[in-house]
Amino acid sequence: MSATELKCRECAARYPLEARYVCEQCFGPLEIAYDHSALGDDVSALRRRIQAGPQNIWRYSDFLPLDAPPGPSGRNSSRVGLPAGCTPLIRADRLAERLGLGEVWVKNDTHNPTHSFKDRVVAIASQRARELGFDTLACASTGNLANAVAAQAAALGMPSYVFIPADLEEQKILATGVYGTHLVKVAGNYDDVNRLCTEVSGERENWAFVNVNMRPYYAEGSKTVAYEIAEQLGWTLPDRCVVPIASGSLFTKIAKGFSEWTELGLLDGDQPKMNGAQALGCSPVAAAYEAGADVCRPVKPDTIAKSLAIGNPADGPYALELARESGGGIDSVTDDEIRAGIRLLAETTGIFTETAGGVTTATLAKLAERGDIGADERVVLVITGDGLKTLDAVRGTFEAYEITPSFDDFEATVEQGARI
Numbered sequence: 001m002s003a004t005e006l007k008c009r010e011c012a013a014r015y016p017l018e019a020r021y022v023c024e025q026c027f028g029p030l031e032i033a034y035d036h037s038a039l040g041d042d043v044s045a046l047r048r049r050i051q052a053g054p055q056n057i058w059r060y061s062d063f064l065p066l067d068a069p070p071g072p073s074g075r076n077s078s079r080v081g082l083p084a085g086c087t088p089l090i091r092a093d094r095l096a097e098r099l100g101l102g103e104v105w106v107k108n109d110t111h112n113p114t115h116s117f118k119d120r121v122v123a124i125a126s127q128r129a130r131e132l133g134f135d136t137l138a139c140a141s142t143g144n145l146a147n148a149v150a151a152q153a154a155a156l157g158m159p160s161y162v163f164i165p166a167d168l169e170e171q172k173i174l175a176t177g178v179y180g181t182h183l184v185k186v187a188g189n190y191d192d193v194n195r196l197c198t199e200v201s202g203e204r205e206n207w208a209f210v211n212v213n214m215r216p217y218y219a220e221g222s223k224t225v226a227y228e229i230a231e232q233l234g235w236t237l238p239d240r241c242v243v244p245i246a247s248g249s250l251f252t253k254i255a256k257g258f259s260e261w262t263e264l265g266l267l268d269g270d271q272p273k274m275n276g277a278q279a280l281g282c283s284p285v286a287a288a289y290e291a292g293a294d295v296c297r298p299v300k301p302d303t304i305a306k307s308l309a310i311g312n313p314a315d316g317p318y319a320l321e322l323a324r325e326s327g328g329g330i331d332s333v334t335d336d337e338i339r340a341g342i343r344l345l346a347e348t349t350g351i352f353t354e355t356a357g358g359v360t361t362a363t364l365a366k367l368a369e370r371g372d373i374g375a376d377e378r379v380v381l382v383i384t385g386d387g388l389k390t391l392d393a394v395r396g397t398f399e400a401y402e403i404t405p406s407f408d409d410f411e412a413t414v415e416q417g418a419r420i
């Protein structure tokens with residue numbers, strides 16, 4: 001494989017590609033390092049190799065940290081587990097028009113097997129977990145990861161333990177338990193759940209916690225969002241991406257995907273401006289951005305965007321650095337703006353997103369209103385989860401007609417517009 005080692009983001013200490021996530025020297029986070037020299041420098045050949053791959057994330061196996069990925073080298077096994085990815089990129093002209101923007105695209109990651117981008121990260125972490133000999137999958141989740149881990153474990157025939165804050169949306173709880181996982185509701189918020197999972201991970205050596213001891217592998221899955229966007233835009237880069245932030249992993253890894261491919265010559269031009277999106281009720285990264293700080297001060301979340309409710313974001317400092325260096329930014333939006341964002345996206349594109357997508361869409365609207373986006377910019381809005389998982393967010397936001405089954409009543413009530 002082209003992954004060579006784990007490297008500390010802070011002090012550059014190196015470690016073998018095992019289940020390790022924190023640097024022994026400085027406690028910094030570990031990231032995968034690669035040597036892509038074996039791919040050669042024939043860009044056209046490399047593009048053809050990618051395009052000949054399966055219609056899922058395994059087409060990007062050359063850029064993922066697996067020994068024997070179910071990708072180009074072993075196409076017949078590309079249906080192992082629940083393959084994620086290859087989700088639509090939709091040109092959203094009516095949304096652009098409503099916001100007074102030139103060119104807006106929606107990356108619709110609700111099309112994944114459990115309807116969020118988390119299927120991507122879980123696919124990588126679970127395959128690596130099997131390669132390293134783990135027999136059980138686990139996670140600390142704000143909801144979507146719970147769905148993805150429970151489903152992937154079922155697909156792979158592995159037992160799983162999913163830890164969630166007890167007050168998650170009912171849809172997310174039901175869409176997790178159905179897979180036959182051990183569902184553990186913890187009395188506390190996500191940051192409490194995460195602390196507990198770090199402790200359990202130390203005690204259960206045969207468990208792969210996808211976002212704890214497998215985190216460096218898990219995080220690489222988010223790069224595939226960038227690879228797909230670039231491929232779908234005809235091997236070009238967008239000018240700007242608007243991306244939701246919880247831990248900051250998705251946000252930073254999308255940028256890593258674009259820059260890796262640019263270094264390899266697969267893409268040309270300036271890196272996209274990266275705009276992060278948070279809910280005001282849990283906005284440690286947006287607050288640090290506004291204050292000009294390099295680190296985030298932890299907060300206690302209070303927002304309807306529960307999937308983004310991480311008060312102490314692991315990748316916060318890197319998200320801040322990326323927003324500043326790329327010329328983007330990080331904004332936060334209120335719960336009312338989130339509800340309006342969900343409606344705006346639904347009404348203009350036919351895509352029903354969960355609260356995280358409401359955060360992202362509302363942030364795009366805010367950037368447009370502030371005049372931060374140039375008329376000729378090509379903007380990608382990354383929609384990461386499905387509206388059917390957070391139905392309460394749209395309850396009471398529209399009216400319906402109620403009639404008796406009679407034509408007269410239909411005409412009088414509906415067509416003559418007397419709404420109840």
Ligand SMILES: Cc1ncc(COP(=O)(O)O)c(C=O)c1O
Nearest residue numbers: 144246247248249250307384385
């Ligand atoms: C729907 C959705 N979007 C975005 C995110 C943000 O992910 P990250 O923790 O990588 O910032 C999450 C995280 O749980 C999520 O569930």
Ligand SMILES: [Zn+2]
Nearest residue numbers: 008011023026
């Ligand atoms: Zn270190």
